[in-house]
Amino acid sequence: MQKGTIVYLYGESLYINLTNRCPNSCDFCIRNYTDNLGDADNLWLEEEPTADQVVSRIKEEICEKKTKVNEIIFCGYGEPMERLEELIDISKKIRAFTDKPIRINTNGLADLIHKKKTAPLLEGVVDAVSVSLNAPTAEKYFNLCHPEFGPQSFDAILKWTEDVKQYVPDVRMSVVGVIPEEDIQECRRIAEELGVKFRVR
Template identity: 85%
Template structure:
């Protein structure tokens, strides 16, 4: 069986689908409703791609096809930081042939996933990070995202966001627009208190 799409175009960005693993099972997750996004045929992976495979596909788009993109983003049908070492290797490789900014879209649970501090490992590696907050309290987060790490997930996300802004220049928190306006505003306050940008997606 052919493996799923590992690099795909969506909007003005080039996306990297590194893994389908994720410690969350969010009610709103797009993978509950479709197998594809952008120009991807299928984002379900039979096997996870190597760093070399990903770099080869990105080179093909950027250097051979001369595809114009604004940004290169780690975001597929899983949590990218499940494969933190590959993110680091791929990002360093990308910087050898393009100056396009590199971003990670993450649930902010890298420390819980790897059972260690991880934010410092991304210094000089990626240019931006977007952390999915999606709820203003631990209880609401658990009800919406069903994290395998339970209620400690919420505080871990806030701590990781606080840490990552020391090492990455562009950090934002985001929420899905399906939550209530009251919860959106509470989440906005959390982002402001952490000193990072905020976006409703």
């Protein structure tokens, strides 16, 4: 029996909790405040689920329980791109029984995590990507999100966002609403320059 919730409903979206691993330690991370969200019991995983365990849970929600779902989202309690291979496998398998859009919520650090270009691997795999920006400069990002890759992380996020635009149709950047208004506006400008949508969450 899997300990820790691997698939949960939040609003009308179905969220996939693939991992608790993350190279960041953001000051605002929800993991610092609560262990659950939506209808999840506990998002801290005793062990990471296999791709087939995740597919089977999604199939149960969509095909058996007929849960009303608008979107399927790889999110966390962690960085889903840590498990890139499984994420791709799951997406391909769930396409067989649902046409709901599939999105990844990510910190945009996949190339540094995997030490290779990862955006091309998402072509035809997911419909949307939301990249957490949260700060308008490398220094501010480092001070807020404490990435293990250091200050180079900020430029890597911008580059990954630019890359992924070529392979995924719907790309947006987001920021948390707790940062100063002038930083939000500067992040908006960065997203516009990259030619992607922008959202304050």
